[in-house]
């Protein structure tokens with residue numbers, strides 16, 4: 001076949017002769033990514049099908065895919081903390097932070113759904129709700145917002161129940177980090193290191209001086225300081241997502257009760273009072289004193 005001149009101005013790209021086109025016996029893009037499954041997993045329920053339900057489904061499915069990766073990275077970060085491999089753990093956390101930013105920005109896509117459009121297919125969602133996202137709850141557990149009561153929601157889903165029960169019992173990322181500090185010679189009280197990790201974290205005043213030491217020697221303890229700041233970033237990012245969710249919900253359904261049975265906006269507002277690493281915020285009050 002004749003090749004086009006190198007400096008052609010035409011807007012069709014010549015397909016090189018070497019490009020592979022026969023995938024009967026070779027791995028293809030769609031095969032590797034299992035696109036048959038992925039792209040056939042959107043099942044709008046509205047009758048007649050509402051144009052905007054696909055947006056709603058894809059927004060949730062992409063969020064769940066990102067949450068899968070967040071869990072994967074946070075579990076690896078916790079394992080690396082257990083091995084005192086701070087540098088590699090922070091690399092995982094950097095990835096988590098980037099995903100969180102993407103998830104938060106993604107609200108702008110759903111923001112194009114008008115209240116009227118949503119109302120037109122909301123009834124078809126039945127009692128399903130993001131409240132039942134086990135991966136979201138898993139991330140909350142791993143970061144320290146343990147809540148045994150949440151398990152009940154997953155009683156009819158054995159796999160989700162098993163994952164969440166495990167994450168409820170296991171140490172959080174913060175537990176693992178405090179153990180790193182302890183091994184590095186910082187005075188972490190023994191009852192913290194031996195705490196019942198299925199319980200939610202509660203503020204420990206006696207940890208603040210430990211963090212103050214790290215924050216006031218950020219020139220010599222850069223690695224630990226950076227790790228602390230990364231955890232603060234993760235909490236900030238998480239709260240930013242919660243806030244954008246709340247505001248999207250408010251502008252879409254106002255003060256209607258939620259399909260999951262909660263009061264809606266009011267219930268979501270109370271999640272903004274939750275914190276993962278309270279001592280890392282409290283230490284700020286002490287800086288310079």
Ligand code: HEM
Pocket residue numbers: 059060063064110118128129130131132133136245248249252253257258259260261262263264265267268271
């Ligand atoms: C128009 C869009 C949305 C509306 C109106 C909405 C509404 C709500 C409401 C009212 C709740 C409270 C629980 C209930 O009673 O249902 C809730 C919880 C939740 N939603 Fe959404 N949501 C929307 C989009 C999303 C998206 C895209 C996600 C992404 C995965 C999501 C994830 C969650 C999660 C994780 C919770 C539990 C939050 C918590 O426990 O604090 N939502 N949502």
Ligand SMILES: N[C@@H](CC(=O)c1ccccc1NC=O)C(=O)O
Pocket residue numbers: 060122125128129130131253257258259260
């Ligand atoms: N809770 C929402 C419904 C909702 O947003 C939703 C429904 C099914 C699957 C995921 C959802 N997303 C977040 O809650 C509502 O009350 O309108």
